[in-house]
Amino acid sequence: MEIPFSKVDCSGNELKYVQEVLESGWLTSATKCLQLETCFADKVGSKYSLAVNSATSALHLALEAIGLGTGDKVFVPTMTFTASAEVIRYMGAVPVFLDIEYGSCLVSAAILENAIVQHSDIKAMILVHFGGQAAEMDEIIAICKKHSIKLIEDAAHAFPSRYGNRMVGSFGDVTCFSFYANKPMTTGEGGMLVTNDESIYERAKAMRFHGINRDIWDRFTVNREHWEYDVVAPGFKYNMSDVSAAIGLAQLERVDEFREGRQRCAEFYYTHLSHLRGIELPLYRGMFEDHSWHLFWIVLNNIFPMDRNTFIKRLNAMGIGTSLHYKPLHRMTYYRERYNLSPDNYPNAERHWCCAVSLPIYHTLNVDQLIYIVDAIQKMSQE
Ligand SMILES: Cc1ncc(COP(=O)(O)O)c(C=O)c1O
Structure with a gap:
């Protein structure tokens, strides 16, 4: 049997x-x-949304x-993909x-409180x-508010x-979603920024497209000369194409079905793996x-x-595909050397990743595929 680690389903209205x-x-x-943008904002319950290319x-x-600003300090977990931290460096800011x-791989309110004691000057x-x-959003939002820390959800x-x-997407200052090929819904490459804050929305909207204060659709559909636009900052080229958005709309129609299917897999894994010797399963609350079940990991x-x-x-x-989430960032050469990071300071991430x-x-x-996977794991646990 050949079971890939992940599999995209574009059998809905994508082609149409x-x-x-x-x-x-x-x-x-x-x-x-x-x-x-409208359908996504409706789904997550946010006021504003911006489709972007990742x-x-x-x-x-x-x-x-x-x-x-340059030199500002930003908290980021070590147990994540490098994108979560590299963007801090794009701004010339400093990742902490x-x-x-351990178990959930989440930054808890307790971890955050402790970190603030050591770093009182965190901006975001x-x-x-x-x-x-x-x-733990209630607690984390309260802590961030108390210490004037801007909260960006990855x-x-x-x-x-x-x-x-x-x-997720209806609270916090800004929330960012990925539509990369292996994500819970895909546009090939793509993403979505959502916020309830109008000024964040307006700024991100202009910066998404070269810092121009009118988007392309507006310039060519509204009864005002299309060359009448201004550049308010040196922006980026981060807009999404309509070809990608078309795929996204079809995927969005089926996200609940996709999620339920993943939940079914997670339930199967909990039922059949929880009693096995030497295996620890993800902690969920x-x-x-409530869970999108994007990942299911076991720890040996x-x-x-x-x-x-x-x-x-x-x-x-x-024939069973696997992956590893993640080798933590404190082990990556760039971050380790630049910020002098030591594994001793990240015991839970170390215990997970190893x-x-x-x-x-x-x-x-x-x-049949699920049975094949759990049978293989059961046999190995008994050797
Ligand atoms: C936690 C996390 N954040 C950010 C990203 C970046 O997503 P994208 O590929 O859409 O830029 C990823 C991608 O895998 C991710 O896993």
């Missing part, structure tokens, strides 16, 4: 909507982008729009890396909803995800239904009969 774009003569940011762009725009809570925080589970994994009765502890790398090789040899493996999780994974 892309064809509409190709036939319309407007390939770049136009009606499909506007429609995707979550990395969305994060960069967010930091620029909040007015982050935080350890995570990039909070990652790791794997698709929302962080929700690359967390769509659709809930915290209490609200969707709240309801199963020291009573598991083999080391993690051997385990991965054995699974791969059986022994974690991410398993396949997507809605088209069928019961």
Whole structure:
């Protein structure tokens, strides 16, 4: 059996909507982008949304729009993809890396409180909803407010995800989503910035397209000369094309179905792996239904009969795709050398990364494939 680690499903209205774009003569940011922005904002319950060409762009725009300055300090977890931290460097600002809570891989309110004691001069925080589970938003928002820390949510994994009765994307200063090919919904490459703050929206909107104060659609549809625009800052080229937005609209129609399918996989893994010797499963709070289940990892502890790398090789040899989220940023040459980081300061991230493996999780994974995966793991746990 061959089971890839992740699998995209574009069997809905993707082709139909892309064809509409190709036939319309407007390939770049136009009606499909506007429609995707409106539908996405409706889904997460935010006031404003901006379709962009990646979550990395969305994060960069967010930091620029909040007015982050050179040398400002920003909290970011060490257990994340480099995009969450590199955008801080784009701004000439300084990332301050935080350890995570073991089990959930989230930055908890307690970790944040502790870090503020050591760094009182933090301007902003990039909070990652790791794997698709929302962080402790009530507590974290309260702490950030108290210390005037701007909160930017990296929700690359967390769509659709809930915290209490609200969707991730409806609170915080800015939230950034990814539509990269392996994400909970895709546009090939793409992302979305959402906010309830009008001034952040206006600034990010202009900076998304060269710092121009009118977007392309407006310039060519509104009854005012299209050359009448101004450049208010040296902006970026981060807009999304309508071809991408067309794919996104079709994906958005099915995100709940995709999420339910992943939840079904997660439930299967909890049921069949939780009693196995030497295996630790992800910690989740709240309801199963609140989680986007973008990732499902297991951690092999020291009573598991083999080391993690051997385990991965054995699974791969059986045709089971795996991944690893993540080698933490304090171990990456650039961050380690520039900020003189030591693994001793990140014990939970170390404990996770040394022994974690991410398993396949997507809605088209069928019961036979799930049985094949858990059987393989069960057998290895008994060697
Ligand atoms: C946590 C996290 N943040 C940000 C990104 C960047 O997303 P994008 O590829 O859309 O720029 C990723 C991508 O994998 C991610 O996992």
